[in-house]
Amino acid sequence: MKPRVGFFDFASCEGCQLTVLNLENELLDLVELMEIVEFREISSAHGEELDIAFVEGSICRPEDVKRLRAIRARSRQLIALGACADTAGINALTSDRPVAELVREVYGDKGEAFLVAGRPRPLEAFVPVDGRVPGCPIDGGEFLTVLQALLIGRTPELPTFAVCAECKLRELPCTFERDVICLGPITRAGCNAHCIAEGDRCRGCRGMVDAPRSGPYYRILEEYGLSEEQIRDELRLYNLGGEAKK
């Protein structure tokens, strides 16, 4: 029996599912290894019992919670696909403002009458999650690694070190040398420092390593002249922590 797999999405851009579809070299093999019984973005088929559910997106509304719980109830394993599902991702950027105010701002006064909105939360705020593929978007290679672990019955594990380690292994010059702030020292590795290699900096989309040494890191940021507000701004993009992500 091939494992039965489904892909689902909530509040997100669907870029993580697209990243799976962008594995052109592996896609035909993947189709042989498992039975993709649900994938709304590319299929109108429906399945019942699932071995693995990959879920993208944040949970915002009561109806989302209901749909997520129904998916959980029929899935042996449920995996958070991407930052929105894993930590609420970029959706959490607005979580310091009352939802009613946001609705008014975007939809005007009339919107309030019919628009149900809520604070975006990660999957694990509502259901047990058996594994995660972090990042915004996910890294296709890392998705394959996690999938491989699941298919051979192992618990998928993520790197426990920071992006800095991968950056140095690639011999990339540190962005701080060009006075550019980077969240590499506190962000979980696994992306092979992709954005830094492409000329940008790390913005922390994969979430923090377990127990980041943030004290010394903040001191470095202060040495570079960043105010507390600016440091918060840096972390806000994907790592607001506290309320928004719980």
Place this chain on the structure above:
Amino acid sequence: MKIAVNHLARIEGHANLVIDSVRGTVRELRLEIVEAPRFFEPMLTGRHYSDVAHIAARICGICSNSHTLVSLQATEQALGIEVSEQTQSLRRLLAFGEILQSHLVQLFFMALPDYYGEASILPLVHTERALVQHALELKKLANDILRVVGGRPVHPVTPVVGGFARLPEAADLQELRRRLVRVLPDLEASVEIFGSLDYPDFERDTDCFSLRGGDDYPLFGRQLVSSGGVDCAVEDYRDVLEEYLVPWSTAKFARLQGRCFMVGPLARLRNNFDLLSPMARQVAEALGLTPDTANPYRILAARLVEVVHGVERAIHLIDELLLAGLQAEEPLPPQRHGRAVAVIEAPRGLLFHSYSYDAQGRIEQADCLIPTAQNLANIEADLRARVPELLETGREELTRQCEQLIRAYDPCISCSTHLLTIDFA
């Protein structure tokens, strides 16, 4: 008869179709957008210009490059930052890469299964293996353009305010060019496939809204035109376009001069037929498209014409870039601050970003108007015209053809929620 299709498949995002008919009359027809609202404009408010395109990209995974490019352009105009010819050429190449990628996913993964009577492309892996491999090869080439120029297919990394954080290697561009030239004969197979599809026989003329290019089929531009007589500068888009709320949608709908209208491949093609690349023009004629084509199911054919155009233009762009030689450039700092509007012909149609910046280089106000939000009213109007013609055919055929019609527009609902649902009530 009540029909409700919840969470329509093979579109990007969540919509339901609701149709309620009694004795041959349609009582109710709604395209309900049920995507959770994500409030992108407030997300952008207060952000520094160096983060804005990064956030804007996340509005949509399938057209993240369009959002990035139009966002950068709006920011650069608001801050008085000029970009070089080289940057403009690389951005055009990136835009064509995304049009190819997005169009190919829609044509082969989302639309084609309907015409083969399958739920998805997956069963075709065994029955039509050559076709699936052909589709995957084309798609990979499109994504490789995005990788070489933008750093990755979804949420590009290299495009930044003022230019590029990293330039492509000449050798990588040469390799892309070789593959693009090689793929042209293969595209004949695609033309064969999409030329022989049994498109439903339906016409409803509508106002076609697009950019009008100067001497090239439009990507970026400053002049908006419509077949119904709109002709205005991009800055004045709010004078002709009005967004409005409908109670069954978390996406705003839009009107052009008070009426529904169409944006996207067919609208662009009708308004700029004379500017298609030579091969694309041949393909358009082979597929029976003219500046008057009014069958929305044929948007698929228009999409394929744009694929051919994109391949041809990408080859020329790479030639120009290689001939000039890629030069490392330092992006210029902001010169001023203020308001600006930018627009791009994204795969699904006109995409507007309008920003105003304060003296610290932070966004005071942002407004994004998305192609799908502009098409929603037109999709509903098409369905209202089409459904009565189909009521005799029975529930299954009616549902199938309605879904085909909606998919022809390739709605992108993640995007349009500031942003859509379909129930048949």
